[in-house]
Amino acid sequence: MGNKLMDLRDARFALYDQLKISDLFEYERFSDYSEDIVEMSIDTAEKLAVGEYYPINAAGDKTGAHFENGKVTLPEEFHAAYAKFCEGGWTAPGEDYDWGGQQMPTMLNYLTQMLFFAANQSLMVYTCLTHSAGKVIDLYGTEEQKKKYLEPIWAGTYGGCMDITEAEAGSDVGAISAKATLNEDGTYSIKGNKMFISQGDTDLTENIIHILLARIEGDPEGTKGLSCFIVPKIRVNDDGSLGEDNDVVCTGIEHKMGMKGSATASLAYGDNGACIGELIGERCRGIVTMFHMMNEQRIVVGMEGISMGSSAYLHALDFARERKQGVAFGQKTGPQVPIIEHPDVRRNLLWMKSYTEGIRALIFYVAKCLDLKELAEDEDERRKYGDLVEILTPLCKSGGSDKGFDACVTAVQVLGGYGYCQEYYVEQLARDCKITSIYEGTNGIQANDLLGRKIVMRDGSAFDALVSEIRAAIETAKGVDGIASYAADTEAILTRFIEITELLRTQLKENGFLTYAWATPYLNIAEDIAVAWMLLSQASVAQEKLAAGADTEDDKVFLESKIATAKYFISAILPQVTGRMDAIERNDDVFLSVDAAHFID
Numbered sequence: 121m122g123n124k125l126m127d128l129r130d131a132r133f134a135l136y137d138q139l140k141i142s143d144l145f146e147y148e149r150f151s152d153y154s155e156d157i158v159e160m161s162i163d164t165a166e167k168l169a170v171g172e173y174y175p176i177n178a179a180g181d182k183t184g185a186h187f188e189n190g191k192v193t194l195p196e197e198f199h200a201a202y203a204k205f206c207e208g209g210w211t212a213p214g215e216d217y218d219w220g221g222q223q224m225p226t227m228l229n230y231l232t233q234m235l236f237f238a239a240n241q242s243l244m245v246y247t248c249l250t251h252s253a254g255k256v257i258d259l260y261g262t263e264e265q266k267k268k269y270l271e272p273i274w275a276g277t278y279g280g281c282m283d284i285t286e287a288e289a290g291s292d293v294g295a296i297s298a299k300a301t302l303n304e305d306g307t308y309s310i311k312g313n314k315m316f317i318s319q320g321d322t323d324l325t326e327n328i329i330h331i332l333l334a335r336i337e338g339d340p341e342g343t344k345g346l347s348c349f350i351v352p353k354i355r356v357n358d359d360g361s362l363g364e365d366n367d368v369v370c371t372g373i374e375h376k377m378g379m380k381g382s383a384t385a386s387l388a389y390g391d392n393g394a395c396i397g398e399l400i401g402e403r404c405r406g407i408v409t410m411f412h413m414m415n416e417q418r419i420v421v422g423m424e425g426i427s428m429g430s431s432a433y434l435h436a437l438d439f440a441r442e443r444k445q446g447v448a449f450g451q452k453t454g455p456q457v458p459i460i461e462h463p464d465v466r467r468n469l470l471w472m473k474s475y476t477e478g479i480r481a482l483i484f485y486v487a488k489c490l491d492l493k494e495l496a497e498d499e500d501e502r503r504k505y506g507d508l509v510e511i512l513t514p515l516c517k518s519g520g521s522d523k524g525f526d527a528c529v530t531a532v533q534v535l536g537g538y539g540y541c542q543e544y545y546v547e548q549l550a551r552d553c554k555i556t557s558i559y560e561g562t563n564g565i566q567a568n569d570l571l572g573r574k575i576v577m578r579d580g581s582a583f584d585a586l587v588s589e590i591r592a593a594i595e596t597a598k599g600v601d602g603i604a605s606y607a608a609d610t611e612a613i614l615t616r617f618i619e620i621t622e623l624l625r626t627q628l629k630e631n632g633f634l635t636y637a638w639a640t641p642y643l644n645i646a647e648d649i650a651v652a653w654m655l656l657s658q659a660s661v662a663q664e665k666l667a668a669g670a671d672t673e674d675d676k677v678f679l680e681s682k683i684a685t686a687k688y689f690i691s692a693i694l695p696q697v698t699g700r701m702d703a704i705e706r707n708d709d710v711f712l713s714v715d716a717a718h719f720i721d
Contacts, residue, residue, distance in 0.1 A: 123170050124434040124545075125238035126427065127477070128162065129678060131231055134481040137661050138654075139488055144225045147495050158228055161213075165232035168208060172201040173239035180242050180381030181548050185322075187373045192321040192383045198243050202324055205247065206276035210236070212251055215258075219274045226487035230423060234480070237427035241552045242381030246279055246319050248420050252413045253280025253331050257350065260401040260409050268356050269329055279325035282413050283332040283351070283387065285316045291565060293407065294342040298334035298389065300349060300397060310334060310351055310397040311390035313371075318559075320385025321353070321370035327362060328353040331413060332389070332397065333406050340404070348406035349397035351389065367394035378551030417560045418513050419486060422520025425556035426479045429520075429527030432549045433472035436531035439538070440465055459534075468530050474689040475523040478651035481658065483520065486512050507582035508589065511574045512650070514566035519647035521556035522563060528553045567639035570646065572628070575621055583621060590614055590649070593657045600660045601667070603683065606690045610652050613694055617649055620701050627707065637711045638704045645697045652686075652694045659686035 122128060135141045141158065144150045176197035183195040205211070214229040215221025236244045254273035257265055272278040289295035298312025312334060314320070322328065330351040339345035355363035367390050374384040389395040401409035440460040447454040448461060459465045486509055493505035528550040532539035539546050557563045575583045594614070597607035624642060627635040662682035670676035 123166060123235075124438060125166075125169060125174065125235055125431050126231075126480075127430065127434065128166065130477050130682075131234075131480065131484075132162075133658065133661075133678075133682065134477075134484050135227055135231065137665070138481060138658050139227065139484055141225060141227050141488075144227075144488070144491060144495075149223055149495065150225050150491075152223070153225065153228075161224065161228055161232060164208065165210070165235050168204060168210070169235040169239040172204055173236055173243060176201055177240040177242070177381075178545070178548065180240065181378075181552075182380075184380035185373055185383035187370065187383075190370055191323070192370055192373060192385065193323050194383070195381055198324065198381065201240075202243065202246070202276070205236075211247060211276035212254065212274040215254075215274055219258075219270055221274060226490050227484045230483060230487045233420070234423055234427040234430070237424045238431040240381075241424060241428060242379050244424075245379070245382045246322065246324055247276070248417070248424075249282060249319050250276065250278070250280040250325075252282065252416050252420070253329050255416060256331050256348075256409060256413045257329075257400065259412060260348070261350070265350060265398060265400065268358070268360065269350065269352075272327070272360075273329060277325060278327045278329050278352075279319055279322060280329045280331065281317055281319040282410070282417070283314045283317050283320070283330045284410065284414075286312070286314055291562065293333070293346070294344075296333055296335060296346060298332065300334040300336045300347065300399075302336065303396075308334075308336070308349060308397045308399060309390060309393065310349060310395040311393075313386070313388050315386045316374070317385045317387055318382060320383065320387050321373075322383055326354075327356070328368075330368065330387075331400070331410065333410055334397070336403060343407045345404055346406040346410075347403050348400050348409040350400050351395065351397040355396065366396060367392050377554065378548070379555055414560055415513060418517040418566070419483065421556050421559045422479070422516035422518070422524075423483055424559075425521035425524030425553055426476055426483065426519075426527075427524070428549045428553040428556075429472070429524030430476040430480065432528040432531035432546050432553075433469070433476050435544070435546050435549075436472065436534040436539075437469055439535050439544075440469060443535075465534055468534050470685070470688055471693070472527045472530055474655065474685050474693060475519075475651060476527060477658075477685060478654045478689065479516070479519050479523055479647075481654040482512065482650050483516050485654065486516055503581075504585050507578070507585045510577065511570070511582040511586050514570045514574065514643060515647050515650050517560065518557070518563040518566040518643055519650070521553075521559070522644075523647070525550070525553045525557060563643070564640060567643040568636060570643050571624060571636065571639040576625060576628070580625075587614070587618060590653045593653055593660070597656050597660045600663045602663055603656070603659050603686065606659070606687055607656060609690055610649075610656055610694065613649060613652070613697060616698070616701055617645060620645070620704055623705065623707075631709075631712075634707070634709055634712055638707075641700045641704060645700050648694055648697050652690050655682075655686035655689050659683045 145153050179197050180195045186193045213222040213224040257269050300308040332349045332351045333346050335345050336347050353368045355366045357363050369388045371386045371388050441458050443459050444456040445459050448457050489505040489508045496502040531546040538544050594607045594611045598604050662679040666679045
């Protein structure tokens with residue numbers, strides 16, 4: 121077995137054979153790329169992830185972030201690894217050459233990030249948040265703001281974070297109470313408190329750029345009155361040098377079940393009346409500005425979850441091949457066999473394999489859509505790829521985080537008692553992964569987003585675009601020997617899903633409260649159909665390559681595994697969505713008769 125972070129052979133299959141990353145090399149932006157460059161990037165990222173990030177993850181878990189005298193310090197081991205990460209240009213590889221980036225295709229960028237997330241989630245969180253903060257400045261900042269902040273952010277010299285949550289304003293963003301007062305020089309004095317801020321304080325970088333939501337005095341209540349601000353921990357002079365502290369004080373960090381090397385901070389702004397912020401984007405349009413950062417992070421969080429799930433699967437697979445218990449199935453006596461020979465263990469492994477490979481491919485697909493949206497010259501094409509990104513974002517976030525965590529828990533089960541012990545990595549993975557279903561809008565919020573916004577946006581155009589893509593893959597698979605019946609099974613589920621979607625659209629207008637009770641089951645159905653779509657697409661490619669003749673026996677076995685995985689998922693896992701669809705179609709209103717008093721303690 122290679123590294124125990126990601127099955128790179130499978131990732132390469134998705135990149136090259138299924139999604140054809142080489143198509144992007146025809147565009148000017150990616151014309152410097154070739155398969156050789158892609159391979160060099162993957163190999164370099166793997167060496168850094170395996171050699172530097174992975175070995176210090178357990179140490180970071182044991183030491184954790186430390187808070188004392190208003191300062192946060194990270195595990196000593198994190199600093200050297202982060203420095204190598206920055207030196208290698210991994211802080212912003214997808215950005216323009218002009219800013220020190222590599223103009224890397226997003227698919228490749230995501231693949232390399234997944235290696236780092238699987239290796240050390242706590243350390244990698246600092247980098248991904250920094251990138252998102254920089255992207256907001258890149259898209260919405262003035263030329264002066266870009267000149268002042270972007271270069272050190274992209275270089276990793278400055279960190280970045282997203283400051284939204286308050287004690288009384290978690291998911292209810294409109295309840296934010298942080299205030300901004302206009303100064304004579306056009307800056308704003310910031311006053312307020314935030315909590316649950318990842319990378320809110322750290323000694324990893326020389327400065328931290330807070331992207332903060334606050335309400336300018338006199339502006340309306342709710343989200344429509346919020347504006348977005350750049351609030352540096354240390355003020356930055358016009359010449360780029362660091363000035364004085366900006367009255368941003370860390371008041372403590374959370375003690376969490378996992379992600380202990382990641383500082384989750386509570387912050388106070390302007391207690392001494394000296395916190396200065398710069399408006400970024402339009403006044404009272406802060407939620408729009410911030411949501412660019414949040415939407416990027418939602419896909420990234422899905423990546424985080426499925427990356428840890430992928431690593432948990434590979435650790436469980438390795439253990440199941442080595443651990444011997446019991447005799448061969450059906451035998452009363454004989455030598456002990458590896459537990460992978462037992463039906464339930466093998467089922468668990470195949471479940472993990474199906475979801476980690478399917479969701480990883482789905483995220484790569486969204487990555488390609490992100491690039492094609494920016495590259496498209498035709499407005500209809502741009503809208504199509506934008507719609508696909510919009511509707512698939514909640515599926516990536518929720519599916520990646522939920523199924524990633526489930527894979528971690530399943531890995532613990534495969535290892536048995538050993539899996540519950542700290543000596544085995546899957547124990548930490550399960551603790552670290554759980555937060556991903558809560559980060560950047562809980563998965564319940566993702567379900568509400570899909571049901572209430574995405575399937576109805578622009579008269580259903582995003583939903584129609586997704587269905588069209590899935591149908592195209594089904595039609596291709598129908599013409600491939602050996603998998604045509606599985607394509608037909610997927611088509612039957614898709615047809616029912618379209619009917620259920622139309623039913624929910626109607627019910628939203630009639631009884632929204634009851635309809636939203638089905639939001640999470642509906643999202644879970646959509647996730648499973650999307651995974652089936654990806655796996656079916658991969659099986660079509662694999663079958664055609666087998667028919668053409670595999671180069672080696674290893675290639676033959678790999679291609680056969682892709683076909684078997686798709687068949688298993690479509691025949692054994694996908695049919696489970698029919699029960700959920702039956703429940704939605706029945707739409708029993710007993711839910712409406714249950715109120716708070718019925719939850720008896």
